[in-house]
Amino acid sequence: MAVAPYALALPLVFALLSLAPAPALGGCPAACRCSFAMLQCLEPNGITSIPALATQESENVTEIYIENQDALENITEIDLAYYRELKNLTVTSCKLRLISINAFQFNLKLQYVNLASNSLEHISWRVFHFLPLLNLAYDTIKGEELMESVRIVQAAQGERQYGEAWRVINEMTGRKRSKEGQVEGHSPKERVTTWFNHFQSLLGTIADGAEESIPAFLQNLPIDDGPFTVSLPGRSPQ
Structure with a gap:
């Protein structure tokens, strides 16, 4: 019975594979x-x-x-x-x-x-x-990072990018942006309208109650309101 050539080669392949070292994990x-x-x-x-x-x-x-x-x-x-x-x-x-x-x-x-x-x-x-x-490396890298932030702030100020400068400063100091004084609104136009309505209401409202009369503290002072003359001023009255 004839044997296929590849059938004879298979045992040889398996023998060679068995001699190859298995990869060592780790x-x-x-x-x-x-x-x-x-x-x-x-x-x-x-x-x-x-x-x-x-x-x-x-x-x-x-x-x-x-x-x-x-x-x-x-x-x-x-x-x-x-x-x-x-x-x-x-x-x-x-x-x-x-x-x-x-x-x-x-x-x-x-x-x-x-x-x-x-x-x-x-x-x-x-x-x-x-x-x-590793304290030395820690301090050195932290210092380099700080100096880089300072350079960014200086560059932003030089280009009048004040928002970017304050963002970096707040990041350096750990400060969070305060919401105090911020006007509510989803757009600049809405915020302007809010400010306008606020001041319109504030300035257009008359204060409650009668105005208090404030008497003059000094009256009938000897003030010369005539033509200007070159003379030394006299002594102020006591």
């Missing part, structure tokens, strides 16, 4: 090197996020060093959740654009962060408020 990525306390990802464009190692591996890592990863754009709130012993984090020369406000909420031992040469446009100081050991 293992060290091929583009990285993992040791007991350090995770390094130096091979360009080898990862798209911070690797998630197995729990027994990540719990001992104290340093992560990543560079030259164009696809690494975000650090989310769960990327570093299992690196609770992390002390040093370096992510440089990547395309990092966004860091979650809760990115470091589980990394209370973090002392050093290097995010140089990325595409970050803004880092909120709130990103680091979980980190009591």
